[in-house]
Amino acid sequence: MNPAVATAWWAARRRQWGLGMALVVPLACTLSALAWRLAGPDLAIIVLALGLLAAAAISTWRMRRLDRRWLVRQLDQHPGARDSADLLFADAAQLNPLQQRQRARVDDALRADPPDLRARWPRWALRAAWAAALLVVALAFGWPRGGTAPASPTPATQAGSAPTMVPPSLQSARLRISAPAYTGQPPRTQNTLDGNVAQDSQLSWALRFSSIPSRVALQFHDGQRIELGHDGTQWTGSWKAERPALYRVVTEPAMRDTRLYRLDVVPDQPPSVRVIEPDATLVTGTPGQRRWPLRFEARDDHGVAANAQLKVTLAQGSGENITFREQLFTLAGTGPATQKRFAHALDLAALGATAGNDVIVQLQVRDNHAPTPQAAQSSSLILRLPSEADVQEAELEGMVKRTLPAYFRSQRQIIIDAEALIAQRGKLSPEEFTRRSDAIGVDQRILRLRYGQFLGEESEGAPKAPPTGDLPTSDLPTRDAPQATHEHEHGEDGGGAHADDHDDHGHDHGGSDGPTVFGSATDVLSEYGHTHDHAEAATLLDPQTRATLKAALDQMWSSEGELRQGRPKEALPHAYKALGFIKEVQQAERIYLARVGPDLPPIDESRRLGGKREGIVSRRLALAARSTPDQAIVGAWQQLGGAGGDPDLDALAGWLRANEARLGDPLGLAAAIEELRMSPGCTACRQALRAQLWRALLRPLPPPSRRIAPDAMGQRYLDALESGR
Numbered sequence: 001m002n003p004a005v006a007t008a009w010w011a012a013r014r015r016q017w018g019l020g021m022a023l024v025v026p027l028a029c030t031l032s033a034l035a036w037r038l039a040g041p042d043l044a045i046i047v048l049a050l051g052l053l054a055a056a057a058i059s060t061w062r063m064r065r066l067d068r069r070w071l072v073r074q075l076d077q078h079p080g081a082r083d084s085a086d087l088l089f090a091d092a093a094q095l096n097p098l099q100q101r102q103r104a105r106v107d108d109a110l111r112a113d114p115p116d117l118r119a120r121w122p123r124w125a126l127r128a129a130w131a132a133a134l135l136v137v138a139l140a141f142g143w144p145r146g147g148t149a150p151a152s153p154t155p156a157t158q159a160g161s162a163p164t165m166v167p168p169s170l171q172s173a174r175l176r177i178s179a180p181a182y183t184g185q186p187p188r189t190q191n192t193l194d195g196n197v198a199q200d201s202q203l204s205w206a207l208r209f210s211s212i213p214s215r216v217a218l219q220f221h222d223g224q225r226i227e228l229g230h231d232g233t234q235w236t237g238s239w240k241a242e243r244p245a246l247y248r249v250v251t252e253p254a255m256r257d258t259r260l261y262r263l264d265v266v267p268d269q270p271p272s273v274r275v276i277e278p279d280a281t282l283v284t285g286t287p288g289q290r291r292w293p294l295r296f297e298a299r300d301d302h303g304v305a306a307n308a309q310l311k312v313t314l315a316q317g318s319g320e321n322i323t324f325r326e327q328l329f330t331l332a333g334t335g336p337a338t339q340k341r342f343a344h345a346l347d348l349a350a351l352g353a354t355a356g357n358d359v360i361v362q363l364q365v366r367d368n369h370a371p372t373p374q375a376a377q378s379s380s381l382i383l384r385l386p387s388e389a390d391v392q393e394a395e396l397e398g399m400v401k402r403t404l405p406a407y408f409r410s411q412r413q414i415i416i417d418a419e420a421l422i423a424q425r426g427k428l429s430p431e432e433f434t435r436r437s438d439a440i441g442v443d444q445r446i447l448r449l450r451y452g453q454f455l456g457e458e459s460e461g462a463p464k465a466p467p468t469g470d471l472p473t474s475d476l477p478t479r480d481a482p483q484a485t486h487e488h489e490h491g492e493d494g495g496g497a498h499a500d501d502h503d504d505h506g507h508d509h510g511g512s513d514g515p516t517v518f519g520s521a522t523d524v525l526s527e528y529g530h531t532h533d534h535a536e537a538a539t540l541l542d543p544q545t546r547a548t549l550k551a552a553l554d555q556m557w558s559s560e561g562e563l564r565q566g567r568p569k570e571a572l573p574h575a576y577k578a579l580g581f582i583k584e585v586q587q588a589e590r591i592y593l594a595r596v597g598p599d600l601p602p603i604d605e606s607r608r609l610g611g612k613r614e615g616i617v618s619r620r621l622a623l624a625a626r627s628t629p630d631q632a633i634v635g636a637w638q639q640l641g642g643a644g645g646d647p648d649l650d651a652l653a654g655w656l657r658a659n660e661a662r663l664g665d666p667l668g669l670a671a672a673i674e675e676l677r678m679s680p681g682c683t684a685c686r687q688a689l690r691a692q693l694w695r696a697l698l699r700p701l702p703p704p705s706r707r708i709a710p711d712a713m714g715q716r717y718l719d720a721l722e723s724g725r
Contacts, residue, residue, distance in 0.1 A: 005115070009071050012117035013063045019119065020059030022126055026133035028052055033140035040171035040210060074117050167256050168209040170249065176204040182368040183268075183302045184337070193249075193261040197241050198302075199268060207235045213251040221246040221260075221670045222657065241265050246670050258678060260671050271300040271367045273378040276341075285385040292346040292359065292383050298376075300367040303337035308365040310344060311377075314351060315358040327351070331363075340365075348385070356387035410447050411579045414440060414559075418568040418575065434566035441563030444575070448556040451582075455549060545585055552581035630655065633693055640690040647689075649677050663696055 028051020036044030095103065172191075179185035179198045197203065205228065207216065216235045218226040222245070228237035244265045248258050275281075276295040285292075298304045310329040317323055333340030342363060353359050361381050366373040417440050425433055555578035562571035633655060636647035652673055660666045672689040679685050710718060 003111075005071070005075065008115050008117045009066070012074075012119065013066050015118040016066055017059040017063040019121070020062045021055050023122075023129060024055035024058055025052070026129040028055055030133045030136045033137040037140040040208070042172045042208075071117070075115060167253055168211045168213045168251055169255060169257065170207060171210050172208045174206040176206070178202040178204070180370060182370045194263070196264045196266065199242065199265050201241045201265075202238060203241055203263075204238045205236060207249065208233055209235075209251070209255075213253065215252040217250050218247050219250045221653075221667075221674060244667050246667055246674065248674075260674055262667055262671065264667070268367070268369050268374065269301045270374040271298055271304055271365050271376045273298050273363055273365055273376055275378055275381065278381065281379055282382045282384065285383055287355075287386065289385070290347070290349055292348060294344050294346060294361060294363075294381070296342045296363045296378055298333065298340050298342065298363075298365040300338055303368045304333065304340045305366040305368060305373065306340075307332055308340075308342050308363055310342075311362045311364060312346065312351065313360040313362075314353055315360065316354075316356075318356070325352075337368075348383075353383075353385055355385050357385050359383040359385070410443070411556075411575065411582055414444050414447065415572065415575045415579060417443075418563070418572055421568050422572075437563050437566045437568050440568065441560050441571075444556055444560040444563055444571075448553055448560060451549060451553055451556070455546060455553070548581050548584045552578045552585065555581065630697075633697060637690055637693045637697070640686050640693070646680070649673055652693075659696070665692075665695070668692055669696060 028048060031051055032044045032048035035047040173193055174189055174191060175193055175195060176187060176189045177195060177197050178187045179201045183198050185198065193205075195203070205218065207228065209216075212230075212233060216228040216230070218228065218237060218239070220226075224245075226237050226239055228235040230236070241263060242265070245263050246260050247263070248260050249255065250258070274297045276297055277293055283292075294310070296308075298308065308331045310331050312327045312329065314325045314327075315322055316325075329344065331342040331344050333342050335341050342365075346359070346361065348359065351359065359382070361383075363378040364375060365377070366375045418437075421433070421436050421440065428436070555574045559571040559574035559578060562568070562574065632651060636652055639645050639647045653670070656663075656666060656669055656673070663669065669689075669692040672685070672692045676682065676685040676689050
């Protein structure tokens, strides 16, 4: 680029930047002076800094608008450029000879007569802007405040005259919050006097006023008062935040603005413990188990202690001869401070646990709260090591559970066959319809007899082996092929064969014609699973399951009777009920109760069979008195609603201090009381206090609801009870 052109371009850009600063800086000074007048020097400095930054940004933006395209347009106006200034910025290798010659002529002409591209100074605009700015600054600093004497107190100019004081106003405020060390929160400083701080935080105030008051204090809503000291123009004080509070800044002379500030205190929460492994509180051990893996997770809002205590209790013995032995293990946590994990593999052999013992563990953790840490513990986890008798019983029970599905699988097929027969009724003759219904009834009878074996009932027919779903098709009664296929798809366990319904599993305690297979679960069940001499011992089912199975048999009996008489539609409700009971039997489980060590007081043998009733506490529950709303609060609430008179705010404040613990937002109620105290005629303040009192009122318990009137049948039943019939 031509050096003369480059120099002129740079001079024009500098001039444009200077014009922007000269026009915007007076406006920034004017705004800063107004801020000083209204809010004080701190805000004025901030406004001035922001104004200068804005002026620099605007000037830079104006300068960057003078780009190369602008330069070409300006150079084309020069006589020596001959409207060919764009050739100066083109690549010489891409120009033809004519363009190169024209470029050389333009370059020589601009060297000989350099252009002046600088904009002219707007003198009148600059003079007007600076004059207006100086006028506003002079008025802001020189005009007296409200036509009174200076803000600072001055001695009397004449004998016997008192100085005139101006009410001070809060110009700047800083609140420094230093949380306790255990929280890990760094100290912070804020310009607002409201705050949400951790409990036991150290608060420090630094206040400045427009005029120097004689005294400054912090007045809390509960009567506490903190006097602030001053160092020059700054007033400072500190307080330990142990409870939520409302406070205001009071001065002498009093300030115009006496608003309330709120400090919410967040207490430290105790830690919480969650069990990750195992996933159940009661775990049954396996034979030969040597280790028990444990994993826990502890959380806290400010951090969990690095170590935790694992309390292990070993319970040995049975009946009344149970002994307990406790041990403690220290576990080190991993992970962040607020969420630590503790893992440990308990060595059962080193602990001394043997078969038939119970191992109870519980994790105890602490947080970092100072000076007294808060503790929490996990739920108790129990590992039950089975004895040899339990192992044998579990093996036999597992064998029975493997065998039962062969029996509990065909009731649904009977329902499907009955519904299919009902759908074909119009296409079949009465004799054929009755014959097929009777065949389904035979299947229902066979299934009923098989279920009856588990209740110790005798079955009919020759003894046969239990059904296993692998009988040859030649042993099956006649049944339509489509129905048999449907049976296979819709068995109760998802795939039972209908062939099981056609084996009369009767027995008379004689030998079986079929060969037995050594170790077969079904042969063991048929040999040892029935004791017909003692019906209560004829099954391994618990009493509740036995009762459910008995109800299923009753419904099967009713279903069989209807089917054998050619009424499958009347048999369906009984068949469905039987299916529901069978599902309950399939889902039956045992209920385990945790073993608890006895800790009973010794029995006083001298008082036994004596008939004396001294010291016996009545077992009747005392009736709790019905709580009634405080009449003083109700009266104040009514007065605020326009019932006449003004409420006693001192009495309300005293009631608040006595009932602060049960209120959801005591600070809100205290703030409403103080606002109405400062502005007795404020209608909005009265409504706000009335709303707070409504939330604080105790709601009376609702009366018991009336009993629903009985219908005609129910009324006849009640009348019969009263008449004694």
